[in-house]
Amino acid sequence: MLNRRKFLALAAAVPLTAVGAYAILRTPARATGFSSPLFIPGDGGPFGVLIPQGKLALVAEHGTFPLAGGKTTPFLWYRTQHQGKTYQNPILNVKTGTQLSVTLDNALDEGTILHWHGLHLPGKMDGNPRDTIGPGVQYHYDFTVNNRSGTYWYHTHAHGHTAKQAYFGLASFFIVEDEDEVALREALDLQLGVTDLPVVIQDKRLNQAGEFVYSPNPMEKMMGYLGDTILANLTPTPFTEIGARIYRFRLLNGSTARIYKIAFAKGEKLFPYHVIGNDGGLLDKPYSASEVFLAPGERLDILLDASTLSKGDEVYLRSLAFDSLEGGGMMGGMMGVMGSASLANGDAFNIMKLAVTQPSGAAQRLPARLSKVNPIKTAGAAVRAINLEMAQMRWLINGNTYQMDAFPIEVKRNTVEIWEIHNAGHSMPHPMHIHGFQFQVQSRQNSPAQVRALASHGNGRTVSDLGWKDTVLVWPGETVRIAIDFSHDFGGDQTYVFHCHNLEHEDGGMMVNLRVRA
Ligand code: C2O
Ligand code: CU
Ligand code: CU
Secondary structure, eight states: OOOHHHHHHHHHHSOGGGGOOOEEOOOOOBOOOOOEEOOOOOSSEETOEEOOOSOEEEEEEEEEEEOGGGOEEEEEEEEEEETTEEEESOEEEEETTOEEEEEEEEOSSSOBOEEEETOOOOGGGSOOGGGOBOTTOEEEEEEEOOOOSEEEEEEEOOTTTHHHHHHTTOEEEEEEEOHHHHHHHHHHTOOBTTTEEEEEEEEEEEOTTSOEEOOOOHHHHHHOOOOSEEEETTEESEEEEEOSSEEEEEEEEOOSSOOEEEEEEETTEEOOEEEEEETTEEEEEEEEESOEEEOTTOEEEEEEEOTTOOTTOEEEEEEOOOOOOOOOHHHHHHHHHHOOOSSOTTOOEEEEEEEEOSOOOOOOOOOSOOOOOOOOOOTTOEEEEEEEEEETTEEEETTBOOOTTOOOEEEETTOEEEEEEEEOSSSOOEEEEESSOOEEEEEEESOOHHHHTTOOSSTTOOGGGSSOBSEEEEOTTOEEEEEEEOOOOOSSOEEEEEEESSHHHHHTTOEEEEEEEO
16 A cells, blocks of 8 residues: 555656545635735835845835725835836845845834845844844845745844834745746746745734734733734735646745644635745655645745636635644633634634636646755754743743843854754744754654644654745644754854744744854
8 A cells, every 4th residue: 555655756746637636624714705806916016026136225114005995004115226116025036146235224213124034144144133223224234145946035023023013014025046946937837926926924903994903912912913804915805816727826924923724725625735845945846735834934835736627616725723722721711811813823714715717728747856955964963952931921942031142052053953842731832933044844743633634744744844944833742853054154153043933922032042153
C-alpha cells in the first residue's frame, strides 16, 4: 500500500486533475454577498507593483483608503514617486542580487521604522524597533537582496506601536525572483497581478462610517485584537473572476492576531490545492493539501487548479473552524467574563469568492520540481531552550519581556543552533518570528489533535513547516524544534529580534533582542 508521503510524491508528478479527491467539509461557513470586486494591484497607485530602479523614497504618512461601497477609511501608507507614477504601499518586485537604496521619511506624528520581514540583512538594515525614528526624521537603508525567490513583506516595527500602525495600513508585499521563479512562471504561464495574485488577509472592526477602529481593551491587548470584518486585499466579501486554468495565490496573514485555517471549498466540499512555497520561498516540489493553518506574519504560496471547473462554478477561499486553544484554565474564564469580538479566533467564514467565467480548459501539468531546499546541517548544533508562558498578565520569552538594552540571546556567527520552542500548556498559540534569518522546522511534539491531523510530513510536521520559514506557529503544550544557521557575511556584531507575531503580544513585550556575535 502507498503511504501518504509516497502518494503525495506521485500526485505532484501527475496532472492536477488526477488529485481531485474531495474531502467532506465539516463546517458550514457564513456566506453573504461576495459581490465586491477583489482589489487587484495594478502598476501604480495603491499596492501598485514597483520594480525599483535607482533610489526609492518612502514617506510614511496619513491617507484615506477607499473601501467597497463608496466608503473611505483613515489609513497609513508608504507613499513613493517612481518613474513618474505615485504609489501607496507599493508591492516591491525585485530580483535576487538587486541592490536597494531606500529612504524612509517619517511624516507621521509618532515614531516609526520600516522592517523587511524575512530578508537576510545586516541588523542596521533590518528595521529593528531599536531604530525607531521620530516624526520628521529619515532612516536610510542600503542593502543587497540575497533571499531566494518568494513572498516576503515589509511593515512598520515602531517601538510600542507596531500593531496599531500595521492595522492602519503600514505594510505591503516584497516579492523576490530568481531563476526558479522564472522557470515556474514560464512553465505555468503565470503573470503577477493576473494569474499570480498576492492576497493579504486581515480582520478589521469598522464603525458606522466604514472606518477602521483600533481600540483594544486591556484584555485584547493581552490576547490580541480581533476584527469581525474579514478583508482580502482590503476588500470585504470580495469576488474575482477566474478562467479555467491554474492560479497562484500568495497568501499573507497581515492580521494582528487572527489565525486562519486556509481551505478552498466548492459547495460543501473541500477543493484541494497545492502548496508551492512558505515564508522563505519555493518548496522543492508542490505538495497537495486542503487545510493549512496560516498565522499572523506567515505566507502561503499556493496553486489552485481551476481547469476542471466550468463556467458558472464558484469556489470559496475559506477559513475553517478550529479550536483557538486560547483558554487554558484561568484565561478561559477571564475571556468568558470579559467577552470578545463577535467573530472568535477559530470561527469559520468565507474570505473570497472565485467565479469561473470560462468553460473547462485543458489540464496544466505542474512542474515536478520547483527549487532546491538544502537541509541545514545540524550535527553538533547547540540546543537552546525557548520557553513561552504567561506571568503577571504578560507573555514572556524565557522569563523576559522586551528590554531594548538587554541581549538575552547571544549566538556566534557561522554556527547552527537548534531552538527548542516550548509553549506552556495554559497559553495561547504564538506565531514566533525571527529577524534576519530563515530557519527549518525539524519537528513538532505534543501537538493538539487538530495539528496532528495535518502532520503528514514527518516528525509531526505539517505542510506549512516545509522548506524555509521565518515564522512558526507554536500551539499551547507544543514543543517545536527549529534549526537556524547564523551564517552571514556582514561585518561585526549584528542585532535582531525574536518575537511573537501576534502584534498585540509583540507590542506588549513578547520579544527579545538577539545578538549574533562576529
Ligand atoms: Cu513581521 Cu518583527 O516582524
Ligand atoms: Cu520580521
Ligand atoms: Cu503570542
